[in-house]
Ligand SMILES: Nc1nc2c(ncn2[C@@H]2O[C@H](COP(=O)(O)OP(=O)(O)OP(=O)(O)O)[C@@H](O)[C@H]2O)c(=O)[nH]1
């Protein structure tokens with residue numbers, strides 16, 4: 322039996338977000354952050370998880386979350402404790418909002434290539450464990466952490482979080498890293514974005530990257546699925 326789960330995502334102020342993404346002007350960088358959030362939420366929904374909560378100090382992020390059907394929690398600011406404090410506060414807020422929740426999935430908000438199928442499989446693989454995680458594509462970060470909602474121990478998101486989560490005794494899912502390439506592909510740098518585009522990204526991210534709002538090339542190309550559109554730069558939008 323799958324226990325009722327909630328998904329939590331944390332996003333810092335857009336002004337300071339994705340500072341390693343060089344070569345992007347401020348407006349497009351902000352648009353990319355919210356687009357990746359939207360695509361990640363779409364993948365979570367496609368995995369069958371309907372209780373999704375975003376914690377952020379930024380009203381524009383919370384507006385995006387609401388438009389995607391997620392709950393929003395306003396953080397006071399990018400204060401001390403950063404992401405791990407935000408995740409702890411997000412878990413507490415999710416438990417207040419959805420008291421039936423027994424499991425929480427802490428999902429990075431920059432996974433535009435993740436699919437519902439991958440997330441569903443990872444959540445199922447995590448089910449036997451109190452705490453389990455999926456490392457990112459480089460193996461040093463954490464893309465997804467699943468745990469019992471009532472656990473009080475802090476998370477270790479941040480630099481080298483995968484090593485810290487391993488050291489704390491969390492179970493690493495698919496340690497050989499053969500599965501779930503899209504789920505593992507968090508986007509911090511231009512290289513990460515290129516890797517995600519190779520795999521295929523959600524339509525919001527594809528639109529920002531390709532500047533293709535309202536593109537109808539699928540119909541022109543005779544393709545059957547709107548998610549198979551091929552926008553500029555050759556990136557392929559994934560079929561969720
Ligand atoms: N709500 C909240 N989210 C945070 C905080 N710190 C980091 N995050 C989010 O956690 C994820 C990873 O954080 P970072 O790698 O520090 O930031 P980033 O914006 O992804 O990239 P850089 O600016 O290049 O470090 C991103 O989704 C951030 O927006 C925080 O203090 N509060």
Ligand SMILES: C=C(OP(=O)(O)O)C(=O)O
Pocket residue numbers: 404457461462463464477478479480482483507509
């Ligand atoms: C916060 C993390 O990732 P990144 O800094 O790569 O976004 C992490 O992997 O724990």
